Amino acid sequence: MPPFQLASREYKAEDTIIDLGTAAVGSGSTLIIAGPCAVESREIMIELAPVLKNMGVHVLRGGAFKPRTSPYSFQGLGEEGLKILNEVGRAVNLPVVTELMDVRDGELVYRYTDIIQVGSRNMQNFTLLREVGKMNKPVLLKRGLSASIEEWLLAAEYILVEGNQKVILCERGIRTFERYTRNTLDVAAVPAVKQLSHLPVIVDPSHATGRRELVAPAARAAVAAGADGLMIEVHPDPQNALSDGCQSITPQELAKLLQSVKGLEKYKFS
Amino acid sequence: MPPFQLASREYKAEDTIIDLGTAAVGSGSTLIIAGPCAVESREIMIELAPVLKNMGVHVLRGGAFKPRTSPYSFQGLGEEGLKILNEVGRAVNLPVVTELMDVRDGELVYRYTDIIQVGSRNMQNFTLLREVGKMNKPVLLKRGLSASIEEWLLAAEYILVEGNQKVILCERGIRTFERYTRNTLDVAAVPAVKQLSHLPVIVDPSHATGRRELVAPAARAAVAAGADGLMIEVHPDPQNALSDGCQSITPQELAKLLQSVKGLEKYKFS
Amino acid sequence: MPPFQLASREYKAEDTIIDLGTAAVGSGSTLIIAGPCAVESREIMIELAPVLKNMGVHVLRGGAFKPRTSPYSFQGLGEEGLKILNEVGRAVNLPVVTELMDVRDGELVYRYTDIIQVGSRNMQNFTLLREVGKMNKPVLLKRGLSASIEEWLLAAEYILVEGNQKVILCERGIRTFERYTRNTLDVAAVPAVKQLSHLPVIVDPSHATGRRELVAPAARAAVAAGADGLMIEVHPDPQNALSDGCQSITPQELAKLLQSVKGLEKYKFS
Amino acid sequence: MPPFQLASREYKAEDTIIDLGTAAVGSGSTLIIAGPCAVESREIMIELAPVLKNMGVHVLRGGAFKPRTSPYSFQGLGEEGLKILNEVGRAVNLPVVTELMDVRDGELVYRYTDIIQVGSRNMQNFTLLREVGKMNKPVLLKRGLSASIEEWLLAAEYILVEGNQKVILCERGIRTFERYTRNTLDVAAVPAVKQLSHLPVIVDPSHATGRRELVAPAARAAVAAGADGLMIEVHPDPQNALSDGCQSITPQELAKLLQSVKGLEKYKFS
16 A cells, blocks of 8 residues: 655645634644534524633634434534534634534535534545645645554545645544444554644544543543644534533533643743 | 444345346355456357356456556546447346445446446445435445444445345455455355345456465355355456456366356255 | 464464364364253253254253352252263263353362363463363353453453463353343454454354344354354243243254254355 | 442542552552563673662562563572562662562561562463462552453452452553554543542553554553553663563653652642
């Protein structure tokens, strides 16, 4: 298998820094992306967005098209969800990120979002990778459930080779035998990727652990290991979330976590 | 997570049998799909197809769009490959199967193929699953590299729920810590799926093992465990194949294997 | 890591054949080891042993010292269990196999058993390996839950290097993400080991699958892949077994399976 | 499987604190254990020990009996190694920890060491667990390569049930499909165990990553996630270490890491 090239440190020694308006990821500070798993309603987003903005969150997340294991699970609000996310993000002046699942929705999603997410299950959907590689917006590329670090960087290469240099990698836990957590956070992948590649790497402790009470310690670990940012599922009422409630934290819990992150930040590359 | 429904034995007790013209998969006998990993040239296909036909192969395989880990690897001949596969299949009166990677290529692939393959990396590409669910041709659904049996059957459910009842499942090895083989053939998944579901299950021993010398024993194991068929990579000159040469066997080796399969067949549900 | 030497085909090209009195493992036919997970009582063993003998079983199994995940689970009858196993084996003229867990029990277990088992959890208990390497009885070495093929053969090397050449390898499933089965039977490890090593390899489909209804298909797969034997948990009343009841089959189910094995045998190296 | 009892928070709500003389593990601060993988010579230990002592290390480590995958690898100095470790520890007034592999060496190892280590490969060597459970010295119980959190705590239960309450758990990476690192550090297991159990948990970033350059970030992650301590392989000349050189750091690198740990410490339970 030919190794990655454009993604490598050999090709580009200095860190890639991507300016998102409210923050620049890859520059040393910690990018915070937060929001609900799915955009469930306009009301929840309007309630949540200013709270997140005020505590220093840089990007608002929310799924409109949801990749669900079962066809019978809530699949997201679709275009309606995109519009809500876009409207609410503008209202509080936060860039937004949402997942693109179907290449045919490329233009639609492009219109409403600032960062385009490629989800874990699509990490090796090569046609989707090529498509976002032609767009001029940052791409958040989540690691596949059982993707090696090399395969992940080669997936990034598919985007880079099409011309889009704004790729943000996101470690979100890998699949192992351990059943207590939803996935196993591969925290050592963060410094490993930063040595192999110039691209910024963030961590999603919500999917990595799948347990609300482990989100904060996993997030702290990620920052201490050198992560360029965090993507965290936040819901005002996790018990009643339409998806992933068991791994969502409340805005109050996020505020507390962000305090720790501030303190930890200065040790991240020590 | 809601369990699968249309795919379950509870919903449909009797085995689903899918008639492919040259054979009916799910009926007790063993469907044999064979051919090169990728359609590399018209010459190779014209040479190989009658040989495979004569030894009792039921379906001709060959990739036109190849999902490759690296953007720098051979990506397949595309439409040209589809045309060659179609032409050669017709010439020897064998149905053909090829992979559909991009929903936008749905019509194109549909036109040239008899069975549409959804690859491992796309097992949870839900938009692709829904799309093939609307087609009236059999779908070969490969198990994801780290998909549980339940997730695999839920992926089948995405196809069934759209109306297409002709789903053939294909076990092709799962990703584990073991490095000697490319993947780990989960042979017990075959009887497990046959108990949980009415859908036919075949096995791909080529990808499961990644080693030419293990293809025959793995294929025999699959049949003895109750597999409804085999999908095997065959190349006239494996050393010089453009992809997956190390796991391809020669037509002569296939002929020998088919003898064993004939003998084993009567014990498969004993 | 230095590779295995004495265990390799390079060191010894011809198959190692170990004569167990009732059968010779490694000679082409299929060794059948059967019996309950644990020796629970004299009555059950006396009832079961002649039934197994009559259907052609070659070795009687039964645990006296049981490695249990929890200290609160049934730990086996200890020396009393060894005596029962020994007495019953002699009565029906069947060699017996039981697990040695504690090096200090070496002499005791040696006295009462014909084949000494080293369990999965002790595959890298190197002091135990060296100890059985000094004994002049065959050793049944089970593969560790997450041991690679190379590590497994290096564990055999620890025994061989001490002078004991009678090592029987036993594949019993590896630990993966899949939760439907207790472990994942790595059936391709059988032909892989037979190519790398001259030692005989048998398969334990009971631990590999952990599900009674999958034992027979997994056993058939093992034989078709070239296994030199099978080790199967049998209990007259699986529902009431003190351990591993859910993976034990009845003597009647075993009799039926042995019929299939007879038929399959001639294709095992085809 | 019955769950753990004596190890659980339900049984004992307050944290178990174990006094080691130079530090108390479980009390909130970070225990530092450091030293070479194996005791290779008296000279190296005499050179290294005062350096480690001066930079604030609390416990000196060094293997005398080494569990090696191959019988042909360096197996440790045995009793000679124990004597050196003991002598050097006393000279600088540091408690020492070393691995016990063979129950028959129990008294010997007990005499020379302050903390007894049970290695990953022996995590389910239940006779060894019972034996150290009868000793009145702290036990360092490393997690097995593919042990679930539940199995790990049940292994601790085997020690506790025999009367020894001084159990220190050590996460050292689990075996997954990822090949870039030697193992995958399961950093989320640290807060998970601390919620399930009252026992202290430390992390071994050396074995977890297997790469020198990843030891410091992994160690920082562990502390930020709430680890009660670190066990780190240090060698004055890693390139020439007799074992595990590729994962050993120099004393200078350790000194730098300990600075970060000091700073991170106050955020570990935030």
